[in-house]
Amino acid sequence: xxxxxxxxxxxxxxxxLRDGWRLFQASPLLPHYPGTETQTxxxxxxxxxxxxxxxxx
Amino acid sequence: xxxxTRDIARFVARGYLExxxxxPADLNQxxxxxxxxxxxxxxxxxxxxxxxxxxxxxxxxxxxxxxxRDIIESLVGPDPLVDHHFVHLTLxxxxxxxLGITRPVPSQHWHQDSTIDTRAGFDVQLMWYPHDVTRxxxxxxxxxxxxxxxxxxxxxxxxxxxxxxxxxVCPAGTLLALxxxxxHGGGANVSARTRHMVKVRLNARVPQIRLWDTSDLEAxxxxxxxxxxxxxxxxxxxxxxxxxxxxxxxxxDTGRLEFINRIRLFRHLLGDSKFDADYWCTRLELNAxxxxxxASGVREL
Numbered sequence: 609x610x611x612x613x614x615x616x617x618x619x620x621x622x623x624x625l626r627d628g629w630r631l632f633q634a635s636p637l638l639p640h641y642p643g644t645e646t647q648t649x650x651x652x653x654x655x656x657x658x659x660x661x662x663x664x665x
Numbered sequence: 666x667x668x669x670t671r672d673i674a675r676f677v678a679r680g681y682l683e684x685x686x687x688x689p690a691d692l693n694q695x696x697x698x699x700x701x702x703x704x705x706x707x708x709x710x711x712x713x714x715x716x717x718x719x720x721x722x723x724x725x726x727x728x729x730x731x732x733x734r735d736i737i738e739s740l741v742g743p744d745p746l747v748d749h750h751f752v753h754l755t756l757x758x759x760x761x762x763x764l765g766i767t768r769p770v771p772s773q774h775w776h777q778d779s780t781i782d783t784r785a786g787f788d789v790q791l792m793w794y795p796h797d798v799t800r801x802x803x804x805x806x807x808x809x810x811x812x813x814x815x816x817x818x819x820x821x822x823x824x825x826x827x828x829x830x831x832x833x834v835c836p837a838g839t840l841l842a843l844x845x846x847x848x849h850g851g852g853a854n855v856s857a858r859t860r861h862m863v864k865v866r867l868n869a870r871v872p873q874i875r876l877w878d879t880s881d882l883e884a885x886x887x888x889x890x891x892x893x894x895x896x897x898x899x900x901x902x903x904x905x906x907x908x909x910x911x912x913x914x915x916x917x918d919t920g921r922l923e924f925i926n927r928i929r930l931f932r933h934l935l936g937d938s939k940f941d942a943d944y945w946c947t948r949l950e951l952n953a954x955x956x957x958x959x960a961s962g963v964r965e966l
Contacts, residue, residue: 642957646922648814650821653916 667878668739674907677931680812680847687732688838693795696723700752708747717747736842739877740789741869748866755803755854773850774822781817785933786873788845793863796837802860803852804833810912812846813926829913874936892943905942
């Protein structure tokens with residue numbers, strides 16, 4: 609909840625990953641530069657699916 | 666016969682026009698013979714098309730063939746410049762075996778030709794398929810409606826498959842006329858036969874304004890009709906409906922920007938800065954002026 613924890617739960621993002629957290633970043637929604645608001649270019653919403661698969665060692 | 670206004674609108678909306686089995690069998694074979702014997706001519710970039718090719722070459726005959734000439738003139742006008750041409754060969758199993766190549770060449774990555782191109786007009790790229798192309802032969806993959814996206818050549822190569830992509834599967838003599846910006850790539854040829862495709866890029870030397878047969882252009886094409894709450898079905902040849910054709914790969918918001926960019930290109934070709942389809946541009950041009958500029962003006966007062 610907002611404001612209920614003065615110290616971050618981990619010292620770094622890497623420490624969180626090592627503790628089992630997984631990290632996702634959604635496609636950023638960027639402001640439109642004046643004069644180019646209607647110009648299209650690369651696909652805007654890009655996500656990658658990851659599937660973890662057990663393999664024999 | 667030159668292209669119609671509806672044809673041009675489809676080109677503007679989709680980024681290509683397809684003409685199945687357009688060229689005759691003897692012309693198709695003449696080119697294949699030249700390709701086999703390695704005598705396809707070279708042309709310096711920027712050479713006017715008239716006289717660019719030896720008169721007895723298959724490519725000279727291709728441009729002289731009236732239906733092809735009419736397509737070219739409708740899009741880039743008379744006697745455009747030859748930017749370049751290239752004979753794309755995708756080896757089939759028989760030729761791979763002869764050369765000791767054990768696997769088909771993988772399909773080519775998505776790309777837009779040349780480099781970042783911000784011009785209002787366009788170059789036309791002709792893709793000519795002088796023999797039948799089956800799905801196994803890996804005919805050119807392309808994405809309808811992608812041509813107005815300004816990207817940097819192979820930067821789109823990380824996209825794999827895109828909903829709505831098409832693969833050229835066609836009878837001999839098929840010609841595609843494409844906007845230079847269309848996203849495309851060659852397919853993998855897993856058939857026995859080698860695939861040939863000739864690509865020619867042509868630059869206009871005249872303003873690309875009303876170069877086609879405009880006799881189908883009517884006053885009604887310039888009028889607005891009900892939008893959104895519109896229960897009357899549109900005819901297939903309705904100009905506004907053609908320009909606002911949806912593509913399956915559209916994102917929910919940016920598809921509308923594609924409509925706007927198509928309308929702007931069509932205005933450019935029409936030589937009419939007021940033309941609109943389904944009100945997409947007019948709405949944005951009412952009470953013109955930028956919000957940020959207006960705000961600074963208020964402060965000055």
